[in-house]
């Protein structure tokens with residue numbers, strides 16, 4: 216496997232970063248997780264824009280401009296002969312000393328990995344996923360905005376560990392007011408009386424690229440969609456529930472904390488959305 220690392224395409228074995236890199240020492244950096252479908256990098260521009268905003272939010276100078284980033288991302292896929300897969304684009308603060316001070320890091324480091332991702336098992340797309348609510352709360356956006364896709368994922372990882380301990384593959388994380396924010400690596404949507412509802416970014420949700428695609432699909436299908444405060448009660452009484460993410464794509468949820476959602480089967484609107492999503496991933500984005 217070839218990895219793009221700071222200007223070169225190197226073998227996986229040579230793709231190494233320093234133990235003094237602040238991405239490792241402090242989680243000081245930003246990243247993107249992007250999907251490649253039949254030679255099409257799905258919504259690459261949207262991912263690169265989010266990456267630029269994440270970098271700006273943490274005052275990290277982007278080492279490459281948009282066009283250069285797009286080119287190295289495509290080239291990493293080409294170098295690996297990849298047509299379908301998962302791309303991880305990472306920018307770290309770079310090598311510094313053992314103090315926090317990011318201004319002592321000489322220059323940011325950038326790498327691109329183009330590989331595979333394992334999705335949730337197919338049976339959950341067919342029958343729905345059973346999720347739980349975990350005790351770990353989402354970090355208050357005033358402390359660290361969820362809109363910043365930073366290398367600090369411990370909050371989500373604690374949620375993921377708790378989900379596993381409760382026997383679930385994904386979990387709802389509430390914000391510190393008790394409202395539903397999102398899941399550990401996915402955004403959440405419910406369908407109620409024909410309307411699609413998702414928590415706003417201000418409630419602690421990442422502005423997911425897949426989430427944004429659902430907004431466009433809802434418009435295409437003529438379905439009302441709104442961002443609103445969401446409680447667990449809203450999920451309990453919803454007709455349908457689904458999660459979205461670059462890894463998960465669109466996956467139905469049929470149980471929360473052992474309670475059955477809707478009919479207990481993937482709902483018709485979820486399936487309609489999934490069908491539109493499947494068409495879009497092949498055409499919306501950048502050909503490698």
Ligand code: PXG
Pocket residue numbers: 248249371397398399400401402420421422423424425426459460461462463
């Ligand atoms: N919320 C969080 C906290 C995420 O990490 C999403 C929502 C969905 O955003 P996108 O832009 O992907 O629709 C994410 C994305 C992984 C993996 O390695 C994680 C994500 C995406 C792809 C792979 O588990 N998280």
